Amino acid sequence: MITNTNLGEQESLLSRWWNTRTFIQKRLIRVCLSMMVMVLCLPLYYLGFFGTVEGPLNPSNLGDSLANMGVTKTHSMLFFFSFLIIAGTWNLIFNLVTYFMGTRLTCNRADESGKPCGARTERRKVVHKKTGQSVSRYVCTEGHKRPDAHFHPVRKGMFSKTVFMIALAFCVIVFFLS
Numbered sequence: 001m002i003t004n005t006n007l008g009e010q011e012s013l014l015s016r017w018w019n020t021r022t023f024i025q026k027r028l029i030r031v032c033l034s035m036m037v038m039v040l041c042l043p044l045y046y047l048g049f050f051g052t053v054e055g056p057l058n059p060s061n062l063g064d065s066l067a068n069m070g071v072t073k074t075h076s077m078l079f080f081f082s083f084l085i086i087a088g089t090w091n092l093i094f095n096l097v098t099y100f101m102g103t104r105l106t107c108n109r110a111d112e113s114g115k116p117c118g119a120r121t122e123r124r125k126v127v128h129k130k131t132g133q134s135v136s137r138y139v140c141t142e143g144h145k146r147p148d149a150h151f152h153p154v155r156k157g158m159f160s161k162t163v164f165m166i167a168l169a170f171c172v173i174v175f176f177l178s
Contacts, residue, residue: 044057048061073174073178076174076178077171077174077175080167080170080171080174081171083167083170084164084167084168084171087160087163087164087167088164090160091153091154091155091156091160094154095153095154098154099151099153102122102123104151104152104153104154105120105121105122105123105138105149105150105151105152106118106119106120106121106140106149106150106152107119107120107121107138107140107142107144107146107149107150108146108148108149108150109140109144109146116150117140117142117144119140119141119142119144120140120141121138121139121140121141121146121149122138122139122140123136123137123138123149124136124137124138124139125137135147
């Protein structure tokens, strides 16, 4: 969740919470998270997930069991290609839906110094007095009524781009190397 303190300054609640911690608290949290990851990975290691120990999750055993279930190269390619498409377009679909719903909008009205109001804005349908047609009017929490508003789209971050590149790598592996 992002709060809007100033127009140029946005800080998430997690960042604000993290910045209030002392150095010792941050180090302790990081050590605890490392221990939790180790506790999660240790059983996976002994089940053979990383390929060094024989077990049900060993890549060779996993491939054999998938082949016995009837999973083919085409199934794998369709799965990873679908995942690639979803990873590449999720924010476009989210932005279209939120734009048509009229959310993530802020007021464009400028004050004397030229700075926009920036308050949360709501889209309302009103009937135009001269033409009689239904038009959109944007009303902010400060009471400004405007014919336009600024839409804030969601942009892909580092995590989203990483997921996309991993899906692309798996598509290349399945298509060319198997």
